[in-house]
Amino acid sequence: MSTKEELLKRLSEGVLEMEEDDVAEAAQEYIDAGYPALDAINLGLIDGMNQASELFEEEEYFVTDLLLCSDAMYAGINVLRPYLPEEKNDVKHKCVIGVVEGDTHDIGKNLVKIMLETAGFEMIDLGRDVPLQKFVDTAKEKEAELICLSTLMTTTMPGMEEIIHLLEKEGLRDKVKVMIGGGPVSQNYADKIGADGYSTTAVEAVKLAKRLLAIA
Numbered sequence: 001m002s003t004k005e006e007l008l009k010r011l012s013e014g015v016l017e018m019e020e021d022d023v024a025e026a027a028q029e030y031i032d033a034g035y036p037a038l039d040a041i042n043l044g045l046i047d048g049m050n051q052a053s054e055l056f057e058e059e060e061y062f063v064t065d066l067l068l069c070s071d072a073m074y075a076g077i078n079v080l081r082p083y084l085p086e087e088k089n090d091v092k093h094k095c096v097i098g099v100v101e102g103d104t105h106d107i108g109k110n111l112v113k114i115m116l117e118t119a120g121f122e123m124i125d126l127g128r129d130v131p132l133q134k135f136v137d138t139a140k141e142k143e144a145e146l147i148c149l150s151t152l153m154t155t156t157m158p159g160m161e162e163i164i165h166l167l168e169k170e171g172l173r174d175k176v177k178v179m180i181g182g183g184p185v186s187q188n189y190a191d192k193i194g195a196d197g198y199s200t201t202a203v204e205a206v207k208l209a210k211r212l213l214a215i216a
Contacts, residue, residue: 001156002033004033005038007026007029007030007033007040007044008039008040008047009044009183010022010044011023011026011027011030011044011076011096011189012043012045012047012051013074014026014072014076015048015049015069015073015076016052017048018068018069018071018072019072020072020075021114023045023072023075023076024076024079026044026076027076027079027080028079029077030080031079037081037083037085038084038085038203040080041076041077041080041084041111041180042201045073045076045077045080046201046202048073049069049070049107052066052069053066070107073107074172081114081118082116083173084114085118086118087153088107092120093120093121093122093145093215095121095122095123095125095146095147095148095209096114096135096139096144096146096147096148097113097124097126097147097150098125098127098128098130098135098148098149099128099150099151100130100132100135100149100150100151100156100163101130101141101156102129102155102160103151103152103153103156104129105150105151105152105182106128107155108125108151108152108183108202109125109148109150110146111202112150112199112202112205114202115150115202115203115205116148116209119209124131132162132163132166133166135163136163136172139167140170140172140175143178145174145175145213146177146178146209146213147164147167147176147177147178147179147210148179148181148205148209149178149180149181149195150180150182151182151184152184153184154184157184157185160193161193163178164178164193164194177196177197177209177212177213178195178196178197178214179198179199179205179209180193180195180198181205186198
């Protein structure tokens with residue numbers, strides 16, 4: 001039987017090498033061995049995806065390669081998802097999540113969605129390239145307490161600030177918390193635009209969301 005470290009390495013390399021079947025098989029072996037699913041995602045799948053992103057930045061990988069890597073990552077997540085520790089909340093806190101208009105990169109957004117769902121949030125996923133007003137309209141219609149905004153492009157970052165302005169115009173800003181994340185985003189940017197919080201990882205996003213909504 002493989003060790004935990006060997007399986008994590010196999011998950012990471014499987015994502016990097018775009019091997020969907022092998023990633024799914026390694027994920028199942030990992031679960032069958034009784035190891036925690038969350039580690040498999042953070043230390044295996046995401047590690048591989050981060051390496052793929054670095055190769056993309058170095059122009060060794062192309063967009064098509066990244067898409068195949070993400071397919072492999074999701075093959076693993078599909079196996080692991082039922083084994084993530086679920087938190088039972090009597091009250092479901094509603095969260096609107098999406099990638100701002102002009103950006104179609106949704107890997108990070110999808111990971112945050114999965115983690116928040118596991119933590120007991122009711123997630124309303126608007127997808128990617130979402131018109132700015134739609135975030136506000138959906139939050140109002142669904143009576144959401146939280147909006148999570150993602151982008152991986154500097155050119156679409158100003159949309160995050162515009163959404164906060166739209167919430168203010170609708171008189172919703174004091175009722176809805178706004179979290180932002182993505183490669184070019186930072187805590188300084190969150191402070192500058194008046195967002196309530198910023199997180200670097202999906203796991204940190206859960207902690208931040210709970211803190212913002214005062215969930216024990």
